[in-house]
Amino acid sequence: MTHKNINGLATAAIHACSAVMPEHAHAMPIFATSSFTFDNAAQGMARFSGEEKGYTYSRFGNPTTDAAAKLIADLEAFGITDEKGNTIEAWGLLTASGQAAMATMIMSHISAGDTILSGPSLYGGTHEFFHSILPRFGVGYIALDLNDTVLLEATLQQKASIKIIHLESPANPGMQCIDIAAVSRLAKKFDVLVTVDNTFATPYLQQPFKLGTDLIFHSTTKFLNGHGNAIGGVIIGKDQQSLQKVYHTYKLLGVNANPFDAFLLLQGIKTLATRMDRHCSNAAVAARFLQQHPAVSKVNYNGLETHPDYELSKSQMRHAGAVLSFELKDGFEGAIRFIDKLNIFVRAVSLGTTDRLVSHPASMSHAGVAREQRLKAGITDGLIRMSVGLEDITDLIADLEQALST
Incomplete structure (x- = not known):
């Protein structure tokens, strides 16, 4: 987060990205461009190889969409410190929808033969994805009461193929809650990734990173945007490295958000x-x-x-x-x-x-x-x-x- 003297999340939602505005714009501009130019061939090669930072193509990254993703990541990490007392850094990728965020996040960390573990109550689209799409690629799915820690630990011991525990808390639509910290502790014991749908809560009401989770996603269409005028999603990791796996899948699937929807999201988050x-x-x-x-x-x-x-x-x-x-x-x-x-x-x-x-x-x-x-x-x-x-x-x-x- 650029501003070091922000003490409240409400203030961060308004001012966190203002210090990096291009040309000192008061609101983040809409970068409505598919491509970005290079001064010469060497610069183009350097950017594509990763030797030089900079934009190349909006499917890979865009200033407006990146600003929105980083703002949400900053809010999810706001006020959270690691074991050494250092403020954690988080990074995000803005997607075309919440469903795209969920699917990309999950697909980035599973292979044929792996299993996903989750609770019995999920958003309908997530449920169908786990039941109808992933089995076609050899990925299994188990639903159980994740608040039953004895059952959860026994399942993790018996099923080495479990790679992800996916949480939705509060759940849609029964509002069931999962003890995120307890699940995260057990998951780390078995080296299992914990992902969380934080759409209903937003970082204003709940910060899963504080409770030990690895990745968070939102349908930004909902409370983050707040006005029902743009579809979007976001995937958030605790550091840049944790998102590299996700980014590879993200850019190859082409699930990026568009700059206009990102602009509307940035305006919505301010309130x-x-x-x-x-x-x-x-x-x-x-x-x-x-x-x-x-x-x-x-x-x-x-x-x-x-x-x-x-x-x-x-x-x-x-x-x-x-x-x-x-x-x-x-x-x-x-x-x-x-x-x-x-x-x-x-x-x-x-x-x-x-x-x-x-x-x-x-x-x-x-x-x-x-x-x-x-x-x-x-x-x-x-x-x-x-x-x-x-x-x-x-x-x-x-x-x-x-x-x-x-």
């Missing part, structure tokens, strides 16, 4: 702290309202004392977050009726935007997951996922109240 505070406070009120409503049978929000991961969430997150899910007593019919009756809520499968969004995971984001596996992850036919927005809380509650009425 991350302010937005997350409002998102979270609204979500807490909404969760308590839903918890007492007679039409609702269950609320999944780890900020509620009744959530099984309430204490764990408090120990590793600054706040429970802004996404929740709840089950309606009338099942599928009740879920559809509720969604159709909403007035202010936006019906969409994304999350993390300024407005409140609702979706029906069973038929939307997790439609590609087999019913048996879906139910095992708690995704019932009556489950609604809600990303709570920044609107006035009284309007939010009023809309929920009328939509839940029979």
Whole structure:
């Protein structure tokens, strides 16, 4: 991070990359160019060989996309020190989507015969990638309760082919949390890589590097961008060397982000702290309202004392977050009726935007997951996922109240 006198993450989100702006621009410019020129042939050869730093082709790197990736990496590493007390450095690669970030990160560290270990509740796209794509390349997948450390250690002992433990905490859409520090300690004992999807939390609420993980990825489309106007993803490692493996796969797959989307992401991150505070406070009120409503049978929000991961969430997150899910007593019919009756809520499968969004995971984001596996992850036919927005809380509650009425 360029600024050494920044003490708060909210300040870092606004000012961390401002000292490296080209031509002293107030906002990072959009470098809308496919290629970069060389003064002579020798310079071109030096850049391609790595002898000289500099840009060559935007698929390999671009000032705008690199600025956004480095800013997010700085936020993930903010205030974290190593065993010797030195501030850790982190680096990132910005991708065309969160799915591209996840797939590139995983593919960079596995080969045929390897196995990935994860929890039973994952984003639908990640679940399908593990179940439908990777087996075609000889990669196995095991899902188990990662908070059962006895079972986890036994599995790692018995299955030497496990190379990655992939965590999603909080999980989508049941909001289950995983003890990231405990899993990371066990993984290091068996020399297994730990990767984390930190999309729901963002570095403002949770910093997995502080808990011992190796690689982090985000769908930047969500809370980091915050305005629903650009698709993107990012992969973050603790140092440049840890990302070299990822970068090789990244540039050959061509999963790079585009400069315009990176520009929008940079603008969105500036208000991350302010937005997350409002998102979270609204979500807490909404969760308590839903918890007492007679039409609702269950609320999944780890900020509620009744959530099984309430204490764990408090120990590793600054706040429970802004996404929740709840089950309606009338099942599928009740879920559809509720969604159709909403007035202010936006019906969409994304999350993390300024407005409140609702979706029906069973038929939307997790439609590609087999019913048996879906139910095992708690995704019932009556489950609604809600990303709570920044609107006035009284309007939010009023809309929920009328939509839940029979």
